[in-house]
Amino acid sequence: MPEKFVNLKQLSECLGLSQTTVSRALNGFPEVSEKTRQRVLAAAAEFNYRPSPSATSLATGRTRVIGHVVPLSFHRMINPHFSDFMGGASEAYARAGYDMLIRVVREEEEESVYRDFARRNRVDGVVVHGPLVDEPRIPLLKSIGLPFVVHGRGGGEALDYSWLDVNSRGAFLRATEFLADLGHRRIALVNGLETMNFAHRRRQGYETGLAARGIDLDPALITSEDMVEPYGYRATLQFLALPQPPTAILFSSVLPAMGAVRALSEMGLRPGSDVSLLTFDDRLSFLQSGAASQSADIPFLTAMRSSIWQAGQRVAEMLIHQIESKSEDTVQELWEAELVVGRSTAPCKELSRSLAKEVS
Amino acid sequence: MPEKFVNLKQLSECLGLSQTTVSRALNGFPEVSEKTRQRVLAAAAEFNYRPSPSATSLATGRTRVIGHVVPLSFHRMINPHFSDFMGGASEAYARAGYDMLIRVVREEEEESVYRDFARRNRVDGVVVHGPLVDEPRIPLLKSIGLPFVVHGRGGGEALDYSWLDVNSRGAFLRATEFLADLGHRRIALVNGLETMNFAHRRRQGYETGLAARGIDLDPALITSEDMVEPYGYRATLQFLALPQPPTAILFSSVLPAMGAVRALSEMGLRPGSDVSLLTFDDRLSFLQSGAASQSADIPFLTAMRSSIWQAGQRVAEMLIHQIESKSEDTVQELWEAELVVGRSTAPCKELSRSLAKEVS
């Protein structure tokens, strides 16, 4: 039986009040008497009244919906990184009474989609994913006045908009130095697509780290691709087939790092003792144990860690705040990744050997 | 500069026509003259007219939005399986001009959320994810008349609603027999949560397969948990520590299967030659190589394969069709998983040994 329900008009008739008063009581306006408000609230609960989203939206211009626009070309963004981010965001939306709207678009449509979102109040704001080194969406969104928060940052210096990013450059600098300090001189980088700004920054951190330790850059030790598991597998096999293979490999994500583990395993090599692996780790949920066994055992992979789930939560909160406060203020957050030493890194064997030689 | 835009009224004034005629022309009604229609279409394009979703929705009761309700308790559903499904669905929505709405809810809210979705036209329909053996959402949705398609099936016999499922029972029956026919007698099962109907069915297939090959069921060889990587890792270590360890392990997902590979690798064992691994494989996108290297090399893991991405697409299409045709007809699709033999399965060594003994 489709449960009966009432609209505002019917509810106000039941109460012998005007729609105006009932609406005000429900929306917490101060000028309604406490007695009336209680009566209205009780009736609303009894009749299970819910306002119609489309009517509210038409009247107010606000929708309580946040948009996520996914270009078809980025469609690989529907991957574990993206979905963990969305998981965190959707949690924050739920808490604040918002819904998440996802729209997949062809690249050439993207601009007009944002314009329509703004003009026709399809959403109250949007999250910008995967900013490129040169990111056209940011000036566009600013010009049309649609509230947005960027997960990451665009390139360039004009960072006068709200964003949340992890310090990619710092993380990869630190990771590179860490490996160098273990004696590794041939350190490979399995990076993400360097059109993405985060990958660009990671590359910078890596290069700075090498320079800081007086290590020459070897282009043969760097790859840049979509961060999936088979990519790490292939890259690792290729590296190990080099005349002078790397003794350590740095990964932009656990996904290719897992591929590397598979490659090593097939070759009968062991992470850590044979080749050191260090990865950026977004704390993807499908790799976490339940709370039970989350205890103190040493993690398998040494990693620079930062939870992308939490980033999603925070970005959502920032955006909702921006929408509700209506302020033009921008907020920037730069998160530091945490170095967690696991069992996949070890001092460089070659170095130990050459040191031994020198001593003897 | 926030680009100016027009509403229907302004557009009709520019044209010297009534709103009605313009509306009809735009929506393809037959009674408008071709000449007028062309004029309207041209003007709409010139002024970049777009109807307001909230107004349209208020007037028609339809939203062109499909809802996906995610209970907080299932929140781990935001995992690679879920997101690949959503990737496929969102593609289909985009093609048909629909948007995807995601709402995370506390479990006790779920019923009222569906009711509100229906009554207040928040969405035109919903997709039901992860049906349980005893699934209350299905009768609820039927009773309130909100169009829905189930990804999977509920338990019981009354399957009088639209669903798309893979033949889990058949797939696990086949997988079990395949392993048994390789000589394995101790076959473990690393299953998903058996409150989920798909896991329940997989278990049935497994048991039927054992019975068909005259193998006794050993409860010590069965586990049932959330399908994440560390689960497969732990389960594998536990199995191998048994007095009589299994010689083959069957997994409900590649995620725990990857954990198993890691466990074997740490123990110095190799998949296939030492322990056979066979997994259900949803073709998760982050594990696929790009088209380039998708060529004929033998896959690493032997698997029962069925693309969850495609399932998402198809479910979305079914739901949209149901909504737009307004028919009460239900559609059921049962997809067969494909057995793809990789390098992680091999004849049982123990058996070979005992056969050798018998012969000598």
Next chain:
DNA sequence: TTGTATGCGTTATCAG
């Protein structure tokens, strides 16, 4: 083939 008038369910403006 086109136009008029009304409704969809709210919120907001302005009186009282």
Next chain:
DNA sequence: CTGATAACGCATACAA
């Protein structure tokens, strides 16, 4: 503190 009344932007039954 409360209540008419007018938007909000579109679709549609009914007229012409």
